[in-house]
Amino acid sequence: MSRQHPQINLSRRGLLKFGAGAIGTGVLTAGLGSNLLAAEIKSVPDEITPDKALQELLEGNDRFVKAKRRNPNQTQSRLVEVAKGQKPFASILGCADSRVPSEIVFDQGLGDLFVCRIAGNIATTQQIGSLEFGSLVLGTKVILVMGHERCGAVEAAIKGAQVPGRIGTLLEAIKPSVESSKDKEGDKLENACKANILAQVEKLKSSTVLSELIKAEKLKIVGGYYDLDTGKISIVS
Helix, strand or coil: CCCCCCCEEEEEEHHHHCCCCCCCCCCCCCCHHHHHCCCEEECCCCCCCCCCCHHHHHHHHHHHHCCCCCCCCCHHHHHHHHHCCCCCEEECCCECCCCCCHHHHCCCCCCEEEEEEEECCHHHHHHHHHHHHHHHHCCCCEEEEEEEEHHHCCCHHHHHCCCCCHHHHHHHHHHHHHHHHHCCCCCCHHHHHHHHHHHHHHHHCCCCHHHHHCCCCCCCCCCEEEEECCCCCEEEC
């Protein structure tokens, strides 16, 4: 299933003109090649709202859970189509865990999702910048922060594990969520995983770029919790 959208020229002026002009002219151009900025990409039609984009994600996950995947946009013709430019409808900030591949669990294909993956699904400066690009430049309508059951990074943060190299930087980012959830009833690991999801959602919402898009009703940011045993994604709030 290929989404056909009208072609537009993506200019610097077009990128920077949104909301009340809260973004300075140097934010997006720094580090971006002129070829990227001048490239023609397909725009998401107006009828695809943030709510519609979220619904499409959840319907795709429902197909995955029920073993009724359609495997859309995975043909050779789709490969050729998106080679000319991308216009994903949703962004995912997910864990790097090998058991949670976004395109599969949401039953999507080439060019559908803008995916950032990192252990513990934490919103680092670089991840936030990537998701700002995905939403503002590429036009994704929803960002879903997807944590999952029995997350090893969260478990290590709960245990206060002593780890080598830079692994500890991941655990430090998760520790505030461990603290905020430690007195809740129920499974300690699940509570911390869900608290971490919500913390990253709030961190993304604090982005000037993303908050302006939310105010303009062009973007929604939500949390999702993936059940490793069933494949089901539930919204966390």
